[in-house]
Amino acid sequence: MEFCSYKDLKTWKDNNIVNFISDIAALNDFHDKVMRKVIEIASRRMKAAIGELPCRFTWFVMGSAGRSEQSVTSDQDHGIIYENHDERCGNYFKCLGKEITDGMEQVGYSYCDGNVMSSNPKWCKSLSEWKNQLILWMEEENMESLRYLHIFLDARAVVGENSFLSDLSQVILTHTYDKPLLIHRLLANIQHIPKGLNPLGQFIIERTSPTSKMIDIKKTIYIPYVNIIRLLSLIYRVTSISTLERMDSLMEITEWKNPLTRSHQYFEQLLAIRIELSVESIYGHANSLYIKKLNQDQKRLIKRMMKDVINLHESVERLLRKRRLL
Amino acid sequence: MSTVTLINSIWVILGAILVILMQGGFILLEAGSTRMKNAGHIAGKTIFTFGIGSLIFWAVGYAFIFGEHANFFVGLSHFFYSGYEIKGMNLSTPVFFMFQLAFATISLTIAFGGFAERAKLSTYVVFSIFFSALVYPVIAHWIWGGGWLAEHGKQDFAGSTVVHLTGAMAALAATILLKPRIGKYNKDGSPNNIYGHNQVYTALSVLLLWVGWFGFNAGSTLSVDGGFFGYVALNTNLAAAAGAFSALIISWLVLGKSDVTVILNGALAGLVAITASCAFVTTWAAVIIGFIAGILVFYSMRFFEKIHIDDPISALSVHGTAGIWGTLSTGFFATKKLATVGSPGLFYGGGFHQLGVQFMGVFVSGLYAFIVSFVILYIMKKAMKGLRVSEEEEIIGLDVSEHGSYGYPEQFLGDKKLSS
Numbered sequence: 001m002e003f004c005s006y007k008d009l010k011t012w013k014d015n016n017i018v019n020f021i022s023d024i025a026a027l028n029d030f031h032d033k034v035m036r037k038v039i040e041i042a043s044r045r046m047k048a049a050i051g052e053l054p055c056r057f058t059w060f061v062m063g064s065a066g067r068s069e070q071s072v073t074s075d076q077d078h079g080i081i082y083e084n085h086d087e088r089c090g091n092y093f094k095c096l097g098k099e100i101t102d103g104m105e106q107v108g109y110s111y112c113d114g115n116v117m118s119s120n121p122k123w124c125k126s127l128s129e130w131k132n133q134l135i136l137w138m139e140e141e142n143m144e145s146l147r148y149l150h151i152f153l154d155a156r157a158v159v160g161e162n163s164f165l166s167d168l169s170q171v172i173l174t175h176t177y178d179k180p181l182l183i184h185r186l187l188a189n190i191q192h193i194p195k196g197l198n199p200l201g202q203f204i205i206e207r208t209s210p211t212s213k214m215i216d217i218k219k220t221i222y223i224p225y226v227n228i229i230r231l232l233s234l235i236y237r238v239t240s241i242s243t244l245e246r247m248d249s250l251m252e253i254t255e256w257k258n259p260l261t262r263s264h265q266y267f268e269q270l271l272a273i274r275i276e277l278s279v280e281s282i283y284g285h286a287n288s289l290y291i292k293k294l295n296q297d298q299k300r301l302i303k304r305m306m307k308d309v310i311n312l313h314e315s316v317e318r319l320l321r322k323r324r325l326l
Numbered sequence: 327m328s329t330v331t332l333i334n335s336i337w338v339i340l341g342a343i344l345v346i347l348m349q350g351g352f353i354l355l356e357a358g359s360t361r362m363k364n365a366g367h368i369a370g371k372t373i374f375t376f377g378i379g380s381l382i383f384w385a386v387g388y389a390f391i392f393g394e395h396a397n398f399f400v401g402l403s404h405f406f407y408s409g410y411e412i413k414g415m416n417l418s419t420p421v422f423f424m425f426q427l428a429f430a431t432i433s434l435t436i437a438f439g440g441f442a443e444r445a446k447l448s449t450y451v452v453f454s455i456f457f458s459a460l461v462y463p464v465i466a467h468w469i470w471g472g473g474w475l476a477e478h479g480k481q482d483f484a485g486s487t488v489v490h491l492t493g494a495m496a497a498l499a500a501t502i503l504l505k506p507r508i509g510k511y512n513k514d515g516s517p518n519n520i521y522g523h524n525q526v527y528t529a530l531s532v533l534l535l536w537v538g539w540f541g542f543n544a545g546s547t548l549s550v551d552g553g554f555f556g557y558v559a560l561n562t563n564l565a566a567a568a569g570a571f572s573a574l575i576i577s578w579l580v581l582g583k584s585d586v587t588v589i590l591n592g593a594l595a596g597l598v599a600i601t602a603s604c605a606f607v608t609t610w611a612a613v614i615i616g617f618i619a620g621i622l623v624f625y626s627m628r629f630f631e632k633i634h635i636d637d638p639i640s641a642l643s644v645h646g647t648a649g650i651w652g653t654l655s656t657g658f659f660a661t662k663k664l665a666t667v668g669s670p671g672l673f674y675g676g677g678f679h680q681l682g683v684q685f686m687g688v689f690v691s692g693l694y695a696f697i698v699s700f701v702i703l704y705i706m707k708k709a710m711k712g713l714r715v716s717e718e719e720e721i722i723g724l725d726v727s728e729h730g731s732y733g734y735p736e737q738f739l740g741d742k743k744l745s746s
Binding site (some may be wrong): 198200209 | 355512516517518519557578579580581582628632
């Protein structure tokens with residue numbers, strides 16, 4: 001199917017997305033399809049405006065899109081890797097990055113608050129620049145660069161050369177291989193988990209607008225799961241991107257089989273809840289649950305998830321201590 | 327004048343000075359707990375209301391509380407007190423007058439906590455006069471001036487009821503009539519946090535008040551006899567400490583994070599609660615009274631927020647809820663030896679008698695303060711075309727709308743206009 005404009009694409013997306021909301025894999029395939037169409041339109045416009053592509057490139061997504069865990073609505077997290085390091089390519093992809101970012105917004109993916117988008121020079125670089133940037137981030141080890149590394153670890157190529165991204169992943173794997181301190185720093189970067197339960201085991205309920213009377217399951221459960229599984233995958237050199245696939249691979253390791261079996265179940269249920277929430281609240285607070293709408297079983301489940309993810313973090317800390325990484 | 331009278335006078339004037347310095351605590355407390363755009367106004371109004379309160383106390387307040395020829399509500403001599411000695415006091419009368427004046431104005435300042443960030447300047451002026459003349463003196467007369475509650479043996483050593491609850495009840499009437507600040511509640515009824523602009527001020531204010539409270543409670547011995555003021559100070563300190571600690575624990579347990587505002591209010595609640603009982607209870611009881619006050623204040627703050635009463639500096643919880651608890655606490659904890667007024671409490675062999683007296687006292691006093699304040703404010707609202715500033719004035723802030731200048735000019739004008 002050809003689309004002439006972002007507007008047409010948005011109409012098509014809005015009309016068809018309802019067919020995919022029951023299944024997270026199908027929903028994410030659909031999002032991928034929409035995003036590829038955005039790149040098609042953007043590339044066509046660039047060709048008309050300033051000419052042919054000067055070299056090969058990869059457009060990759062990160063965040064929930066990278067992990068194939070997007071709900072109905074989602075914001076943008078993406079970047080570009082281009083092959084040749086020269087001025088012409090630099091200028092060309094700078095324009096393309098901006099075109100894509102604006103196009104994505106018009107199709108319904110809101111701009112990223114953290115500016116992790118192809119329009120940002122930090123996330124639109126030649127392959128060699130990317131390598132240098134990753135090494136710099138790993139050597140700097142400050143909070144910001146470690147956060148960027150976490151983000152980049154969820155990168156998945158959607159358009160173009162897959163090999164560029166695997167080259168870069170290799171850079172990270174090689175560089176972290178013998179660097180216990182870096183792993184430790186990456187852990188420190190994700191160790192803060194906002195509390196979902198008070199010391200008496202009761203929910204901590206938001207009191208003020210816009211999330212009053214709600215509990216935030218994104219901050220207290222979802223993100224902590226994603227973070228710790230990402231780090232564990234890096235430690236064991238697992239290359240999958242989606243959290244469930246990462247868990248599948250990690251469960252092949254004997255000592256993680258048992259703890260992760262439970263977490264795997266919880267995470268699947270969590271993704272289902274997240275999709276349901278995003279369907280219900282097109283404008284609203286897809287990351288929070290109204291406490292009053294939950295029955296006893298659901299409350300018990302959420303509490304178990306909150307405890308499980310904390311246990312998982314503690315297990316990883318123990319592992320690193322045992323390996324004298326901490 | 328005998329040496330003992332002189333020493334008593336020095337001690338009590340020191341108490342008066344400490345209590346008047348508590349106004350400085352309230353300036354920091356209120357300014358720190360509210361927004362920058364209202365800071366100059368809130369700080370400044372405390373000074374002129376202290377002034378008005380002082381003048382009214384001199385003209386009629388003292389006479390109503392302590393005068394002779396009393397009717398059911400007030401006494402009727404010593405109007406426009408001119409500094410003469412009154413016999414049988416064991417301390418200089420002007421000193422006693424100053425000490426009592428300090429208390430009356432503290433109650434007024436507490437009341438104004440409920441007005442913060444939305445009342446017109448003229449509302450403060452007019453209510454200062456009527457509260458100081460018609461609300462505070464009646465309750466002070468009933469309990470301290472030989473009125474009917476004093477005859478029942480109501481225990482309120484330094485004023486959990488007289489000063490704190492009275493102020494809080496006026497604040498309650500005001501919050502109800504003024505309605506919540508713009509932006510406090512959403513259409514669906516959920517509350518928003520309106521953060522105070524300077525938590526350091528607020529914390530410093532609590533320390534100032536804590537120290538001032540030694541004048542408030544220990545000064546209320548009105549004499550140096552037997553060094554009993556030291557014991558009162560000890561109990562006061564223990565209750566404040568326990569209140570701060572229990573507020574820390576309860577907010578940590580329930581919220582998962584210990585809330586600084588709750589901790590600060592816990593210390594103040596401990597102080598308010600021990601005010602009634604500091605001379606009548608053991609040190610252990612002081613700790614328990616303060617500890618319970620710290621927990622009560624936490625739940626009380628949540629309660630008032632939930633029922634849509636917008637109390638920007640938690641005056642209702644700190645002075646009202648803790649004031650009630652403090653007054654009732656002597657009904658439980660007053661000991662046989664220390665109960666120089668009234669009878670021992672429930673836990674010290676006195677049965678329910680004193681608890682009943684305390685309950686009646688707190689109920690009637692609270693009701694009187696609320697109803698009379700409400701009526702005064704209601705009439706003012708009609709007569710003055712509203713108690714509250716306009717929406718626009720509230721949004722630009724009372725510093726500029728009521729006074730034409732800013733507490734923090736750089737914040738609002740930028741550097742250019744300042745340098746000219």
